Amino acid sequence: MEETLTQSAGVPGFARALKSEEIVINMGPQHPSTHGVLRLSVIADGEVVVDVIPHMGYLHRCFEKHCEHMTNYQQVIPYADRMDYVAAMSNEFGFVVAMEKMLKITVPERVEYIRVIMAEFSRIVSHLIAIGTYGLDIGAFTPFLYCMRDRERVLDIFEQTCGARLLYNYMWVGGLSHDVQPNFAERSKDFCTYFRPKIKELNDLLSYNKIFIERTANVGVLPADVAINYACSGPVLRGSGVKWDLRKNDPYSVYSALEFEIPVGTGAMGKVGDCWDRYMVRVREMEQSVNIIEQAAAKLPAGDVQSAIPKRIRPDAGDVYVRTETPKGELGYYIIADGSASPFRVKVKSPCFVNLSALPAISRGAMISDLVAILGSVDIVLGEVDR
């Protein structure tokens, strides 16, 4: 206090009493805006964020250790479901693609098309949750209910196909656990017809809402070179204007036979790479997913979905890194096989983990209330961050 008084000696009037110091505020692990159990130590100077230190691990379930203790590779899939639990189909997809590459299996076309439809459905589901809860963070309650309503329709299709609404164990190495119901293609197309106008409704309600734009435009700007250096992926990378999508740039499955565009952030409401851009990339991706589902449902070939499932999964010794584009970004599986029936090592490169690591870089200098908006725009699922 003495020191402060001496320093401010000579400052006239009330300014002498003003004193600024940094305080540490704890956000989480129980906090509505953290979308799960994440703790942020926020070093704040008044309302301004000086630095953010994320603390994770509250949801660490030793996925990688569990994998090493499985008695066969197939058993990994239900655990993979539980990483990004709002888009479980995408997690399975990455793992089976990696295993099929290792085993040099070619799966029937029908399986590939069904997988693509499921992966795109799960992209829509994941983005609906991201968008709905993002609205909640900002203070818009109604869009959340609209998003949940549409999400239910997709979950109904999943339920009809494999009995589960959230954690499916549907994609198996070499095939699928069940064939789809006879009305699957029809139902998928019906959903697309239903959902297109709903995206417009969502835009009218939230995306171009003045209050929403003012809370998100010019906030949390992530420049493209920083995004690349942090290896960000998915909507976070594309929001910064980088046209990069593994479905086009490193194609797997049958994506090269389907036509779609890669939406990127353009800075339409503020700067390129702000929260609004990241948000809008998700909305536009849902439109593209609808296009993909329509094409794939129209092309869906006949066939047996279990003909290529191997009796025994025992890959030769070796390692493989395979990445796929999940709703959150690049999900990579690094699998080492030692010639036995269970994996020697499975490492998951989680897009949420990597995208979250860029959070401190884009939050410095923001207001505390904007920190909530920035975190929401990164769209993390703690199940995947902590594994």
Next chain:
Amino acid sequence: MIPQEISETLKARFGEAILEAKLEGVLNPSIRVAPERVQDIALFLRDDDHLLFDVLMCLSGVDYTAGKLGVVYHLDSMKRSHKITLKVEVTCDNPRVASVQSVWRTANWHEREAYDLFGIVFDGHPDLRRILLPDDWEGHPLRKDYRVPEFYNGMKVPY
């Protein structure tokens, strides 16, 4: 560039630090390098005009058993569209690897994870502490010889 050319370029530049190259008959061609030189090599890989590896896709710790640990770097170049895998091997007695977090920021958390779960020490890392487990956890669970402790902070662990 094809993996052979990348390997030749690195050998010409770093000589003895490039220990072994597995380029044929594997799913991901890989190059094994010396653990203390990995930062220089990473910087060269990122900035050389013909290589331009701007993305570190994944950094994984591995326990190869028999007293050997390893770190695997999967690199990708968006501009040149080629990939390569770097590997380093260290012993359990002296698990020290040069940090690459100054080259690719994404390595910061990946290296903390490898330290947390394998006990690999990254020289030059500014903030090397546990990331997924509690700070007072003992041992490194992803090592193959790890045994689940009977007690945690005086509490009996149920199984």
